[in-house]
Amino acid sequence: MNNPNINPDSKLPDVGLSIFAVMSQKASAANALNMAQGFPDFSPPQALQDSLKAHIDQGHHQYAPMSGLPRLQQKIAVKTKHCYGVDVDPVSEITLTAGATEALFAAITCIIRPGDEVVIFDPAYDSYAPVIRLSGGQPVHLAMRPPDYKPDWNTLRAALTPRTRLIIFNTPHNPCGSLLNRQDFAALEAIIAGRDIYLISDEVYEHIVFGNQQHLSMLQFPDLRQRAFVISSFGKTYHATGWKMGYCIAPPALTQQLRIIHQFVTFCVSTPVQHAIADQLDQHQHYDDLPLFYEQKRDHFRQAVTASRFKVLPCDGSYFQLLDYSAISDAPDTEYADQLIAEHGIAAIPISVFYADGTDHKVLRFCFAKDNDTLDRAGEILCAI
Ligand code: PMP
Numbered sequence: 001m002n003n004p005n006i007n008p009d010s011k012l013p014d015v016g017l018s019i020f021a022v023m024s025q026k027a028s029a030a031n032a033l034n035m036a037q038g039f040p041d042f043s044p045p046q047a048l049q050d051s052l053k054a055h056i057d058q059g060h061h062q063y064a065p066m067s068g069l070p071r072l073q074q075k076i077a078v079k080t081k082h083c084y085g086v087d088v089d090p091v092s093e094i095t096l097t098a099g100a101t102e103a104l105f106a107a108i109t110c111i112i113r114p115g116d117e118v119v120i121f122d123p124a125y126d127s128y129a130p131v132i133r134l135s136g137g138q139p140v141h142l143a144m145r146p147p148d149y150k151p152d153w154n155t156l157r158a159a160l161t162p163r164t165r166l167i168i169f170n171t172p173h174n175p176c177g178s179l180l181n182r183q184d185f186a187a188l189e190a191i192i193a194g195r196d197i198y199l200i201s202d203e204v205y206e207h208i209v210f211g212n213q214q215h216l217s218m219l220q221f222p223d224l225r226q227r228a229f230v231i232s233s234f235g236k237t238y239h240a241t242g243w244k245m246g247y248c249i250a251p252p253a254l255t256q257q258l259r260i261i262h263q264f265v266t267f268c269v270s271t272p273v274q275h276a277i278a279d280q281l282d283q284h285q286h287y288d289d290l291p292l293f294y295e296q297k298r299d300h301f302r303q304a305v306t307a308s309r310f311k312v313l314p315c316d317g318s319y320f321q322l323l324d325y326s327a328i329s330d331a332p333d334t335e336y337a338d339q340l341i342a343e344h345g346i347a348a349i350p351i352s353v354f355y356a357d358g359t360d361h362k363v364l365r366f367c368f369a370k371d372n373d374t375l376d377r378a379g380e381i382l383c384a385i
């Protein structure tokens with residue numbers, strides 16, 4: 001039944017389906033190799049799967065506490081101390097959410113009011129700007145450029161106004177694979193000192209950092225931490241993106257506001273999944289081993305495309321590799337991505353969709369969280385182009 005009178009105005013009329021859904025649909029319809037949407041094609045650790053089954057058998061089927069299971073909050077605090085040397089209070093500072101996506105929604109929504117400006121760095125993860133706009137905020141887009149894709153601190157300083165309420169960072173960066181280093185955090189501290197500005201640090205790839213680089217968390221910088229929502233996701237850490245389990249660490253006053261929103265978005269998140277992750281979280285080995293695990297995948301993929309005409313861009317973290325195709329085609333990246341699916345049976349993400357002004361550097365993003373066989377097949381396809 002299609003009733004023409006039931007046709008509400010969109011609250012985001014210029015926003016279509018997320019690029020991740022679009023490219024996965026196209027890949028599936030064409031039976032193409034899906035290197036587009038970011039998810040592993042291998043399973044979570046067996047012990048974690050066994051734990052989940054055990055907790056289902058033990059009858060953990062009812063609501064968890066609104067802010068998260070205390071035993072999981074406690075273990076996140078221990079992991080945070082282990083990784084970053086900082087103390088966080090599990091009860092008043094840690095909230096479990098339905099993926100990082102919900103944490104981002106709740107953090108932005110609890111802070112932003114109509115007229116507030118929010119600085120984001122393009123290419124920006126696709127959920128930031130729409131959520132800002134739903135709260136009546138105004139995204140202020142600052143561009144990062146290849147090959148290093150880093151924020152320009154002078155541009156940030158110049159972009160701040162009395163209405164700037166929030167700045168959103170993402171390190172390690174999706175889709176660019178860049179990291180914020182100590183100098184970056186020092187620059188940020190100097191720029192926002194004395195200003196009434198909040199921060200979000202999207203750190204979902206915190207355990208996927210390469211070479212002798214280290215992930216620095218915003219939690220390690222006291223002047224920043226006191227005004228920051230630091231967000232992560234077990235989807236990345238445990239190869240379980242479909243479990244949708246994320247969390248936010250923020251000072252008590254910010255956490256209190258975040259939970260006001262969270263309680264009416266999901267109220268709480270999956271009880272058996274929280275128990276299973278709590279069982280595994282003190283096995284530090286898993287996330288301590290992740291950088292090497294993914295560095296080998298990155299290098300495997302790079303090796304597989306060495307003989308191709310694609311140019312490999314730097315990647316210091318995340319599970320995404322950018323490839324520049326400007327030696328092969330002049331087509332816009334969205335068209336070229338469609339062409340790759342239709343003519344070569346491989347799907348990637350065009351980067352221009354993450355720039356508010358559609359800047360097109362002729363670069364595509366490939367997810368290398370894949371079995372080595374998949375990476376080899378991708379390499380064969382790309383080398384034949
Ligand atoms: N932020 C970034 C930068 C991401 O790449 C993703 C998803 N890959 C998310 C947030 C959302 O994470 P989740 O799947 O846990 O909601």
Ligand code: GLN
Pocket residue numbers: 018020021036037038039174
């Ligand atoms: N974050 C994942 C990516 O970058 C996808 C998340 C999603 O599908 N919404 O590919």
